[in-house]
Amino acid sequence: MIILDDVDRRILRHFQAEPALATADLAERAGVTAATCWRRLDRMRSEGVILAEEAVIDWSALGYTLEVSLRFTIDKDQPRAFDEFIAAAREVPEVLEIQTFLGLVDVRLSVIARDLRHYQEVYRERILTLPHIADVEALMHIARIKTDEVLPL
Template identity: 30%
Template sequence: MLIELNDTDKKILNLIQSDATITNAEIAERIGLSAAPCWRRIKRLEERGIISRRVGILDTKALGLNIIAFANVKLSHVQEDALEEFEAAVTKFDEVTECYTISGSMDFLIRIVTENMQSYEIFLRKKLLRLPMVSEVNTNFAVTQVKYTTAVPLELSS
């Protein structure tokens, strides 16, 4: 169900998207509301599931995680049990930061973050390729990160 957002809601969401540590008082001041109504709006956005959580975003390079890989994974069979088993397995792999079912000749696209090529190879051999339903993996490695954001667009032109 599509939830209608007014301009005040969008302003709140944009502020929270850019800095999850911003206080209710700071948000209220920036958008021209008093603290109590601002807090109620934020609570309503959380209750509706629009704000699902607030997290810190870590710098992968500063942590020595220099490899970002995008792997297309094909399963040997796509019955529901194989899909569910694969999904359950990859959610347990810390290296996998995103996983999507996709259309086309492959079944999944996963984003993998790791230290170097050797650690990627270990992940591939010891984890991903040991899953019995995996029949093929094609990997692309990011060379340069041009843009990275977790913010979603709230104002789209039609």
């Protein structure tokens, strides 16, 4: 476990809020010098605290109006069934997220589509052809109430 002090947490709080800030501006908001801020960010990146800085794209603005959560139970009769399913699911462009679980559900895929007709095409041609499916359940997404990856620092 990596130990963060108050300065690290202050920098991360402001960094999470506005990751595109210049280091000098971030340093000013965190109440440290630019050099200190740069060194702390560099250390947190090298220690794996900060994994990436990425663009977040609103896929609905690009015409994808549907999101469906698909929950799968995998037929695990073959030793590599799970890995083969995951590898094939990664190749489906409409799959935004893949999660694995312990319990009744093995895998959850978050799938987007432009409309119901497109979803039906993706489901029949790309999803149902994934290997080793024992059972699948679809949950139509209605609303995103909270989506946040900001930690309470």
